[in-house]
Amino acid sequence: MSTTAAPDRFVLPPSARSGLGTRPFGVYVHVPFCATRCGYCDFNTYTAGELGTAASPESWLEGLRRELDLAADLLGGPPPADTVFVGGGTPSLLGAEGLAAVLGAVRGSFGLADDAEVTTESNPESTSPEFFAGLREAGYTRVSLGMQSTARHVLRVLDRVHTPGRPVAAAKEARAAGFAHVNLDLIYGTPGERPEDLRGSLEAVLDAGVDHVSAYALIVEDGTALARKVRKGELPAPDDDVLASRYELIDELLGAAGLHWYEVSNWAATERARCRHNLGYWLGGDWWGAGPGAHSHVGGVRWWNVKHPARYASVLAEGEAPVAGHELLTDADRHLERVMLELRLVEGLPLSALDDDGVREARAAVAEGLLTERGIAEGRAVLTDRGRLLADAVVRRLVA
Missing domain, CATH: 3.20.20.70 (Aldolase class I)
Structure with a gap:
């Protein structure tokens, strides 16, 4: 990034x-x-x-x-x-x-x-x-x-x-x-x-x-x-x-x-x-975050505003965007964020979003009770009840 x-x-x-x-x-x-x-x-x-x-x-x-x-x-x-x-x-x-x-x-x-x-x-x-x-x-x-x-x-x-x-x-x-x-x-x-x-x-x-x-x-x-x-x-x-x-x-x-x-x-x-x-x-949508310290994301670019309300108002009064910094997300960044966020949803993450190693890890996670068998059969990585408690660890495995 x-x-x-x-x-x-x-x-x-x-x-x-x-x-x-x-x-x-x-x-x-x-x-x-x-x-x-x-x-x-x-x-x-x-x-x-x-x-x-x-x-x-x-x-x-x-x-x-x-x-x-x-x-x-x-x-x-x-x-x-x-x-x-x-x-x-x-x-x-x-x-x-x-x-x-x-x-x-x-x-x-x-x-x-x-x-x-x-x-x-x-x-x-x-x-x-x-x-x-x-x-x-x-x-x-x-x-x-x-x-x-x-x-x-x-x-x-x-x-x-x-x-x-x-x-x-x-x-x-x-x-x-x-x-x-x-x-x-x-x-x-x-x-x-x-x-x-x-x-x-x-x-x-x-x-x-x-x-x-x-x-x-x-x-x-x-x-x-x-x-x-x-x-x-x-x-x-x-x-x-x-x-x-x-x-x-x-x-x-x-x-x-x-x-x-x-x-x-x-x-x-x-x-x-x-x-x-x-x-x-x-789900990786776009949003404009307005106000002091707000974060935005559009098409793989993320940026954040100056934090203090007085500075925020003064920058805008000068006709400038109140942006404090920004970053261009790489393909790897966007992949990590997709896995991290979509896996948290009840519908889970399509296995097609993972590479071969990630798919193998997903199948192994089923055996450990972290992902559902039904999800894998339907082509998705879906957290079990136990998997929800360890969601961050499951993400790390799927993107390692």
Whole structure:
């Protein structure tokens, strides 16, 4: 992979634009604002106290509009967006009116496909029935709510400020406002979490009646407050065996309730309930990532924006793309990423995507209970339940 700093003027090569529109095309919008900073989070986010007067939601939104217009020019007439995902940070801090303005900017620069999926992440504490009604009126079709846990002591370790019951109430409000597709996020393996804590969280998820659940093992990221506590011995690091048992519990309870895995960390009630935006990532689609620190990919070129909201706005005010660096993916890079991402899906990876050594390893993995016999018989590498727990190791074998 060839990585370079951004040129004075960022230009996409014609090879990247070739085939644009024949692959899924999405728009990701990064909202960098948070009311407080969670101890486990290493995302590009800023509290009001950290930003001071350097940047504001208003200057960010003006920069966003400029970036999206510039993106449309750089892409030479982009296809309408199949999916839009507003993430962060805490997008719900913008309120329904602010999020309507975000979607209006995307619609004005790119347009939306007739059946576009439009998602926003939200913190349950900054939502209300009126908020969800405003989102529906603006054109959002899907909401993703950060729940993490219903156990107070687990939320304290994660520095989450929402009350345990609020995510379920918010999910029900979203459904009452007309959202057919609502996701709840869980984090499992937090120090101090007991099996009964996770079971209680899952029971609350099912009570909420959502059609999608994302569940992620806690990762201790360098540079976070959580990492400092683990390093000092104030908290234990997550245990791999505990994480595996927690994952099995999640899959068991969600599956029994009709929510089935379609990606290693994601469960949906129906195929329609699957997150199409994330499927675009996993299936090698194109997307424009707008906002401070956002990453983009089009036709084998990947790039990322400057991180600080003030710098982001000032670069765009000068008429330049806010690109901090970019890389051209080699054939080997793209092959590795395809195996790594598609293998995580319930449909698995076509064996035709592997070389002869990879196919031999896939057949050996069947004997070890990591890939299904049926999948191999149908020409695909499909993870077993055990294989999902060891997905990264299986990937390394198939591309070695």
